[in-house]
Amino acid sequence: MRDISIIGIGQTPVGEHWGRSLRHLAYDALHLAMKDAGTERVDALYVGNMLSGEISGQAHIGPLIADFAGLRGIEAVKIEAACASGAAAFRQGVIGVASGYQDVVAVVGVEKMTDDVGSRLTAGLASAADADYETVHGVTFVALNALIMQRYMHEYGLSKGDFANFSVNAHANGANNPNAMFRRAISKETFMRAGVVANPVSLFDASPMADGAAAAIICPTRLAREYTDKAVHVLASAIATDSLAVHDRKNPLWLQAAEDSAHTAYRQAKITPAELDFFELHDAFTIMAALSLEAAGFAKAGQGTRLAVNGDIALDGKLPIATMGGLKARGHPVGATGMYQIVEAALQLRGEAGKNQLPHARLGMTQNIGGSGATIGTHIFKSSE
Amino acid sequence: MRDISIIGIGQTPVGEHWGRSLRHLAYDALHLAMKDAGTERVDALYVGNMLSGEISGQAHIGPLIADFAGLRGIEAVKIEAACASGAAAFRQGVIGVASGYQDVVAVVGVEKMTDDVGSRLTAGLASAADADYETVHGVTFVALNALIMQRYMHEYGLSKGDFANFSVNAHANGANNPNAMFRRAISKETFMRAGVVANPVSLFDASPMADGAAAAIICPTRLAREYTDKAVHVLASAIATDSLAVHDRKNPLWLQAAEDSAHTAYRQAKITPAELDFFELHDAFTIMAALSLEAAGFAKAGQGTRLAVNGDIALDGKLPIATMGGLKARGHPVGATGMYQIVEAALQLRGEAGKNQLPHARLGMTQNIGGSGATIGTHIFKSSE
Amino acid sequence: MTVEIARHWRLNSQRYSLIGEECPACHYKIFPPRDVCPHCAEEAGPEFHFSGNGTVFSHTTVHTPPEGFEAQSPYTVALVKLDEGPMITAQLTDVDNGAVEIGLPVEMVTRKLAEQGDEGLILYGYKFRPQMAMA
């Protein structure tokens, strides 16, 4: 199997881009990534996206985006895995280069959320869950996370405040990210005062949905030097799944697909979790941050929030997370989120994370969760030095 | 790059499966394919599907189908490329095995069409075209093909009857396929009398939409012998794209992505078109059959219908097409169609095509078209002997 | 119209009376019905009728409903652990949203689930209410 490196990255600010359609946003990110890599051609394009059909009435966006980006004719396809579409598309890009069929590959995650009304968007997001046995009962994406969080707090005797630092940390980091949707730090008091969305999930437990696109160009490591001297190496790429419905899981409070994909990734990268310098996890909700930390091996079951409470997750902590704001502050453009995580990890490993630059960033991990945990993609990256 | 073979195939009859949902249909095909391969485990699942979100309110069907088929936890993802989703999913499966990340891979194409009303289905299908510049003008999937056919007939001085044999041949072959939707031969007179759907497209120019699922299990050729003595070898796998909108094409009467993917495939397989024993092409409309034959190198521009008129496309002709009924008679379950073509090619190469068995079937090609030609996937297969 | 209803019609037996399966191999009780037992991956077995009794494993209240559920909002949804084993997702009914607690014994009833689409399709199916104290 060929070693693979990231040679270019690009992203649009996350937010409400009223004047830019899906194809424009994807182009913006791709254009920046290709310029960053110094290439005008790629062999293939993988597009991560969840809702283009439901929200914009537009399927078949592989060729649409390829053509719009000046790449008419190349192999191009859409990958969908709900909120994990970004990581799933990157994974296919990695496989494509590893196979030898493709050398230089572009991956873009894009989501255009503001093209439809709220209740239809809520219904679209809920289509990540089981339509016949979850969605039909009026369960929303928020509600599924609330059901998990409610039981988790009950089981482990936790209170609202135990989750505060996930949110406070994300907003502190987002304040310094020019591409973040929310760029203002919040206090623990603000977190505690926030209105309830679906008990026990309050406004500051949940991440905001918005438009966005992020892209990366990858190629075999032995070719990377021709393009850049700041290549980021892909040490591991893994996806695992679980039952779609939360009620079907062996243990609804454990992200089995996170454990499985993380352990596969550790094995591929030949590292232990303790060696990681930072972890871009999927804090769509604070409960997901806690469960990710546990499943990836950083805390025992029920103890994920302790890393937040004791400050381990801060930029100067033992395991910084959400270093550019995470889903909570950078924003969560569903099918693009996984690619934002990867672009942000690359920024840290290239030493280009600005005010949020970690002093020691050599090994970083990203983890992207689809739905409430049915698809989870984990990638590990290493800096050039 | 590793050589790859098909070790198992399965399909459900194409039709209106009122009692079976999307997950059931996918299971039916997968179950048959895994039994045929004699395996209970696979490393990954690729699902080709276009409209699950729009029609059934169900995104995220990779893990849903994996779990429902008894494969909970494996890597599983959905691939979407409109009507070419089947070939696109197979292509990702081939890349997955070629990469070395995966050994035994399942690919299933599935579409559940009868879960929504007609006008919404028509709108869903139209989402394969450009939403902002085609669909918004009331253009349907049928209309796009009609626009191409109208100009084609004008340009090359053809009449309705020149296309008849595509339909007559498909229905004759479908009559002997137990999985075909239409199992009755038609005469040229029936074709000529059929009502117009969108001029010049009449009822027998167009293929019927319905529910269906077809699956294949693939693995490295060197492992294939452990599973079966009737492996079918994948000699070539290629996808190319074109502009999404027909009006943006350099020549709206030429399938550039068919030419590009076919030529890449010939190069990979190291064969010339003349060596092919049969060609499972994408006769969603008779005009698409003509354009495919031209772009794949079997006829000059404007002369594709001659192969139909002179009988070359019949089972005993020089280049049999639609040997099990094609999209016209077997039916066109959009995202599943590409996998039906591949399963049918495998049946011919295994000598299991029943009454439609070609006496000499050693090399076969499949070609799957997304939308009106924006994504086209071409695969070439070889029998074991 | 008939066409759209098929998607729901096919689930009527499950939705109206909690009919699942019992795995012939491992005797795990399965709901919703599947073709393959999620426990032991054997082909799933004969019908099994659930009692409809269970307890609340978790719950929350939805204030921002998806399309089709606007009329009922706010409503409480729960993960209900059925007495026979499996867990299912459903709405709670005949109970004050604030009075629901983890561990609450509940029983199945049939209610209107949603009104969907321009055609005004109305869906019925299982919800759960607090178990009546039997005399």
Next chain:
Amino acid sequence: MTVEIARHWRLNSQRYSLIGEECPACHYKIFPPRDVCPHCAEEAGPEFHFSGNGTVFSHTTVHTPPEGFEAQSPYTVALVKLDEGPMITAQLTDVDNGAVEIGLPVEMVTRKLAEQGDEGLILYGYKFRPQMAMA
């Protein structure tokens, strides 16, 4: 409601007056506007206003319309080759469906395109009609 309209509002200048671009490198006239010239892959250039005149490259009549177009059915759609070069897809109007022929000179007019969704959103934009014989 405002939200849904954004998808169409952003296309107003193209839909109401056929505003595209001219590529600064190869001078190809581009419609609809793009970020990159489809001809030479250079970044696309300044605005270009099309005359709205063209000829019918191909046409067909839709009898089975998608959601939102039921009221207009049957209607004729065409590929129109604009005088300045590019081809576009549009409906024909003010003409008998049966009277349309390839090569017919047409000119752009603004008409209602569709009524969409429960909110009754009405879309306007370009259609084409036979060119009036000028005196």
